[in-house]
Amino acid sequence: MKIGIIGAGLSGIVAARELVRRGHTVELIEKSRSVGGRLATRRIGDGRADHGAVYFTVRGDALKREVQSWMSANWVRVWYADPYPRYVAIGGMNALAKRLAEGLIVQLNERVENVQVEEDGTVTIKTDVTKRSYDRVVMTAPLPQSFELLGSLVVHVEPALQRLVYVPTFVGLFECAGDVKIGTDGILDQELVPGVLKIINNRQKGISGTSLVSVYMEETWSEDWFEHPETETLIEVERLVREEVGDIGIQTRQLKRWRYAQAKDVWHEPFYQVSHHPIYLAGDVFLESDDPSGRTRFESAYLSGLRVAEAIEKNMDR
Template identity: 85%
Template sequence: MKIGIIGAGLSGIIAARELVRQGHVVELIEKSRSVGGRLATRRIGDGRADHGAVYFTVRGEELEREVQSWMNANWVRVWYADPYPRYVTIDGMNALAKRLAEDLTVQLNERVENVQVEEDGTVTVKTDVTTRSYDRLVMTAPLPQSFDLLGDLAVDVEPALRRLIYSPTFVGLFECAGDVQIGADGILDQELVPGVLKIVDNRQKGISETSLISVYMEEAWSEDWYERPEEETLAEVERLFREEVGVLDIPSRQLKRWRYAQAKDVWHEPFYQVSHHPIYLAGDVFLEADDPSGRTRFESAYLSGLRVAETIEKNMDR
């Protein structure tokens, strides 16, 4: 069976690995120049800065077994534990995505324009490069983007799922000179100045040779500032950062804008099939019914990709 996956973030990569293991021909389509989605790391000078997922935690046995294998391979390590371990990737979060996708077929820099189901049941995916056909399709992009690609097929999706809303997030990246200390472990995430969600020193975190600070802004602040000019927004992020940590020498600064950073609600199933069509929606917003956290995160993305792959394999003859 030939299976297409739109989006090479964690859910897409995990689904692809499992489907390939089951013997299927799998192809990931990713609009960006790299896999990973919000497992995002940026090189700045001699350093690295994560600017998507900061770390990940583990609640369930399936991911725990997988993480143990990653630790044995020296891919991930424990950053700190309060009260349970926060895991990070040795070379930045994007490095884990690249390692997991290493043997997969990935079409990078290719933007999907629309999705259609043909009379014979195959799924046609038109991109800005070519047209591709699949027996099954998994869509792991943020839901508003997936619904746009589905076009008229989106009417077959339950209204409650179509109404799900995402919030944006800004992340400021600041290269700092001198000896910078951000908390005991390299993270501040409690009682910060209004607007700032967390501050992370990627050097103390262990992924950067230089002091690169990632400043994550709160949901409400990011919504208020989303339509403002980038230079003005970055200047305000820097002002709040300096207000929290004091005077710093900052040779360079950048701003990252995540339009669909966090869903304001979740769907309590690990994936969703679009009516009777061979199209599945997956991603971190899809949680298992007994999920102990109740919010989107690394583990929900991992389990969503795993569950949709298992279901496709189980139902492949239907």
């Protein structure tokens, strides 16, 4: 079968790898200039800063086996363990995404405009570049974006799934002078000043040769400041950082807005098939029914991609 996957984040990449392994022809369509989604790393000066996923943890056997192979390949390592290992990608989280996507067909810088099912049962994806036809389609973008692309087909999606609410997150990226220290391991994420969720020094984390500090803001703060001008927002983020850790010699500053950073609720199935259509929804918001954490994370994105690929293979003759 020919399968199209919208979104080349972790779920999309994992699904593509598994489907290719099973002998299918797969294309990933990604609106950005790189794969990875929230496995995002930015070069600033001579350093690197993660500004999406900070680290990931492992609970289940499926990801545990995969991570062991990644460690053997020198793709990931343990950053710190308190009380369980926090894994980070060597060279930044985006480097892991790029390694996982090696050998896959990826159409970058291509924005999907709509998805429709033809009379013969194939699915057409119209982008700002061309039209593409597939036997099956997997949509891994944040649900509000996927629902918009589905257009009239959204009536076939359960209302409860359509009601899931996403919240934004702002990340301030600060290039600092000298050898800055943030906590023992390069992270502060407990009892911080109101508005600040966590502060990370990417040099202490081991992905940057210079002191680049990523400051993640709380959901409510990010919602309140979402429409403010960038300069004004950065000034406030910097003020809060100084209040928490003092003067760290900030030289340059940038801001990343994640509009759909995380869902406030989750769907307790690892994927969702749009009723009677060869279209599947996947991503970190889709959790396995026995997931012990109950929240979106790296592992839920990984498992969703894996499970949707398995389901497509199982149902390919239907």
